Amino acid sequence: MIRFVLLSAWIGLLVVASHWMGQEAYRWFPVQASNAAPLVDDLFSLETAIGTFVFLGVLSVLLWVLLFNRAEKYDQEDGPPMEGNTRLEIVWTVIPLVIVMAIAVVSIRVNRELGVLGPMEHVHGGELIEAMDHGPGASAAGSGSLQVDVIARQWSWEFRYPGAQVSATELHLPLDVPVTFKLTSPDVLHGFYVPAFRLKQDVVPGRAIDFSLTPTRSGRYRLRDSQFSGAWFAANQADVVVESPEAFGSWLEAASHQPLQPGLSVAADEAERLARQPAGGIRWATVPPAPPPLVNVPGSNSLPHDA
Missing domain, CATH: 2.60.40.420 (Cupredoxins -  blue copper proteins)
Structure with missing residues (x-):
């Protein structure tokens, strides 16, 4: 139960950080001067937020493994094999699929609204x-x-x-x-x-x-x-x-x-x-x-x- 609460709290922090980064992305652009600019900026903000969440999530797993799952000193053995975890395979297949499809749906909608x-x-x-x-x-x-x-x-x-x-x-x-x-x-x-x-x-x-x-x-x-x-x-x-x-x-x-x-x-x-x-100067x-x-x-x- 404690692990579940801690994991939920950490995911919540990642969501907050990703949302903040997505809002900060608006400041990276010049002023909005056309009807297309808000649509493009919203799409970029969404992609920035998703990318931030994925980056911080992967970085969190790497840091957790480095801090709490390190091999003992002088341990040269291979780790235990991990095979046949169908649930894990489904999770790491479905999550990228959902992310890519969400970005694709929003991108298609923006492209149709632009109609340039x-x-x-x-x-x-x-x-x-x-x-x-x-x-x-x-x-x-x-x-x-x-x-x-x-x-x-x-x-x-x-x-x-x-x-x-x-x-x-x-x-x-x-x-x-x-x-x-x-x-x-x-x-x-x-x-x-x-x-x-x-x-x-x-x-x-x-x-x-x-x-x-x-x-x-x-x-x-x-x-x-x-x-x-x-x-x-x-x-x-x-x-x-x-x-x-x-x-x-x-x-x-x-x-x-x-x-x-x-x-x-x-x-x-x-x-x-x-x-x-x-004559004799630099030429190309x-x-x-x-x-x-x-x-x-x-x-x-x-x-x-x-x-």
């Missing part, structure tokens, strides 16, 4: 990008929503708002308005990743991928290329500005009257600087960066951002 991926179109070369330039387009992907065409290159981002005929190297989004991104790449694999949004989508050459979310917090965030795409992929970043629908409308209107000019491209600037260095073989895209709004890459 839309249709994927096959494109060849610059086919779709040419259509973006000359096609009629529409600013809305559906009722009360916005469509933004995203082009990932080596190494710059370009964002086009088809209905307004506006392009930029800084992404502006209206608060609490569903947005569908049409992701394309004319060269290699890239990754569209905004940590504050908690979602990442590969940008695959030869595909036009629809990717949807809703920004839920005003601020300035950072878009990063999450896939290794060459020498300057770490510099392939852009600011994401989430603002009120009124401020977004004003920005879009002002941008439509701006002339085209070279957009931001840290890689192109760095490549040009290296090319001006005297790399793909030349694509020219900076011509946009209405270059934006800035030096302003502070939330995440």
Whole structure:
């Protein structure tokens, strides 16, 4: 009876510690800035709590064996064989099965609630990008929503708002308005990743991928290329500005009257600087960066951002 009480008390302590660690996991992330962020954070918190319970449980057994089941000094004999314990075999089979199935059920539910991926179109070369330039387009992907065409290159981002005929190297989004991104790449694999949004989508050459979310917090965030795409992929970043629908409308209107000019491209600037260095300096073989895209709004890459 005493052993049962002590074991129950220890399991209770493990549950409390695991719950605390699961709550602490929320603090490891940047701010939540999209409708997907709470769902992803809840799933990660659950997995952290379960992992903590399993880790502490296994560690407890190891410490118990080391402290109370040690062999006598100079004892070189093998321990007694342990065979045919059907109850134990059932327990260590059922517990991992239940844990894995619980995580799978929650993950499937989160994935269905997110529903971020839309249709994927096959494109060849610059086919779709040419259509973006000359096609009629529409600013809305559906009722009360916005469509933004995203082009990932080596190494710059370009964002086009088809209905307004506006392009930029800084992404502006209206608060609490569903947005569908049409992701394309004319060269290699890239990754569209905004940590504050908690979602990442590969940008695959030869595909036009629809990717949807809703920004839920005003601020300035950072878009990063999450896939290794060459020498300057770490510099392939852009600011994401989430603002009120009124401020977004004003920005879009002002941008439509701006002339085209070279957009931001840290890689192109760095490549040009290296090319001006005297012969004999440090050189490495790399793909030349694509020219900076011509946009209405270059934006800035030096302003502070939330995440």
